[in-house]
Amino acid sequence: MVAGNNGQGYSAVVDGRLVDAAPSATALWSTARAHLVTLFAALDDVEVVLREKTLLGLTGGPTADFNMCLVDDSPNLAGILADSVARLRSRGLPGLFMISSKASRSLGARIGELGLSAVGEAPLMVFSGHVPEPPPGYDVVRVTEESGVHEVADMVATAFELDRDWVGRTFASHRLGKTDSSVAFYMATAANQSMSTVTVSGTGEIVGIWSMATPPDLQRRGAGKAALLGAMARSVEKGAHTFYLIATPAGKPLYDSVGFRTVETFPMYVPST
Known part of the structure; x- marks a missing residue:
């Protein structure tokens, strides 16, 4: 890979093609919104509201992770965000608001006035170029059978301490496991044992990485790395050249x-009590 500054990030030569190796944060937020709209649309009983650059997705789940709002800067940002907070409260749901750095700067002190409390920060990360070889000893396969999707749900629920039933209805729903879905589950196995899973979103040149999950008793064996790199390699075969994710402290x-690499570190909020 040969990279150089193009004024909006970096460009790189990947397999003889000049690509945007580091899309702007705005471009990545836009892609994430599009991917999540598609994901939510495949599920039952999910309320989705997309206004300007703010996406509110309410599954009705019992913890904040199941009801999320992605927020980027736009002309009517404050009003749209206030409406999103009000909509969440009207349904009596917990929720997580992920607000881009640009949107956060635009809002300034008004964030507190909207009834939101800070709960930390998270890095928005991006990868472009040659995908490294995964650790030896693992097979990484796409999961499409319902029994395999159940295993994915078990792992995600365990790793993130989430309600298992709701994980199976949302992030690891069998509706997302179909072969023609733009969301794909991958599993790393060794000696016929499922070890780690990762979910990818999108079928274009930019692909999202979500729900990296390895059960605690199977960690520190390279399984997570194998699942991640294996899923990325499969996506490259289908035309992807750039990957984004929102990292947890454990995964970073x-x-x-x-x-x-980190494109930006953005704040996260929940409704004030």
Whole structure:
């Protein structure tokens, strides 16, 4: 890979093609919104509201992770965000608001006036270029059978301490496991044992990485790295050249080690009590 500054990030030569190796944060937020709209649309009983650059997705789940709002800067940002907070409260649901750095700067002190409390920050990360070889000893396969999707749900629920039933209805729904879906589940196995899973979103040149999950008793064996790199390699075969993700503190060292870089670190909020 040969990279150089193009004024909006970086360009790189990947397999003889000049590509945007580092899309702007705005472009990545836009892609994430599009991917999540598609994901939510495949599920039952999900309320989705997309206004300007704010996406509100309410599954009705019992914890904040199941009801999320992605927020980027736009002309009517404050009013749209206030409406999103009010909509969440009207349904009596917990929720997580992920607000881009640009939107956060635009809002300033008004965030507190909207009834939101900060709960930390998260890095938005991006990868482009040659995908490293995965650790040996693992097979990485796409999961489409219902029994395999159940395993994915088990792992995600365990790793993130989420309600298992709701994970199976949302992030690891069998509706998303179909072969023609733009969402794909991958599983790393070793000696016929399922070890780690990852979900990818999108079928274009930019693909999202979600729900990296390895059960606690199977961690630190390279399974997560195998699942991640295996899923990325399969996506490259289908035309992808850039990957994005929102990292947890536990996952960031792995992402750093394989070549992801932080585009921005953005704040997260929940409704004030």
